[in-house]
Amino acid sequence: MSLLKLDGIHHSYFTQTTATTALSDISLDIEEGEFVSFLGPSGCGKTTLLSIIAGLIKPTEGTVMLEGQSVQESVNKIGYMLQQDYLFPWKSIEENILLGLKIGGTLKSSKIEYAKSLLEQMGLKGFETQYPKQLSGGMRQRVALVRTLATEPKLLMLDEPFSALDYQTKLKLEDLVSDTLKSYGKTAILVTHDIGEAIAMSDRIFLFSARPGKLHRTFLVPDELRKLTPFNARNHETYSVLFQKVWKELESLESREEH
């Protein structure tokens, strides 16, 4: 059984006078432990689809099942990492990380130990008593990921989590996030505008067409890239071949939108 199953998703936004169809007939499956990316022209409905998967928006038509249950019954199984870290500035790094567990009523010693091991793995040991403003943007994003992983979500939604970072920090964080998610066998969906990031980090890439967003094509990332770190994948010859393919396909979708 797939971890996540979307079947016939269709979504329109309605006002009193207008209807905007954002998504049309999206069906896809994501397996446990897979890392997939959602790519597509601006406005093709990626954020709408993430919100539907998270159970924040009920689709006009279609179903979303996580581990065979409707998402409305599984909201606590989903974790987020967003473009902004949304850490509480008045709380220390440790307090920020443990907050999700506290709110969820699962602040047990085994969970605290797990959070501490994540903190160490993300290179944040020694920063527990510091405050967000004392950390760099890349470090704050690492704290945000630890806070998310600490609640042990089944599915992680990564909504452009690297797009506000400088290029070098972004490349380093891609490696660290990829390594951490692989080592814990986590399933993740990355929304990005960066084709290279999608190729370097994913097992599969879902390419959506312009509004209304439809699943246009799925690209399988070849094994020789998947076994490398994202940084090393970017330097492999197969990477450029796939980059060209995805680029051309995306460009054709964007030019269709303009006419």
Ligand SMILES: Nc1ncnc2c1ncn2[C@@H]1O[C@H](COP(=O)(O)OP(=O)(O)OP(=O)(O)O)[C@@H](O)[C@H]1O
């Ligand atoms: N609350 C809303 N009410 C009406 N229309 C909306 C609403 N939210 C999104 N839309 C429309 O639905 C379409 C899809 O929007 P969405 O934000 O999901 O796309 P996206 O692919 O995430 O965009 P981007 O890549 O620019 O972030 C767009 O045309 C947008 O204008």
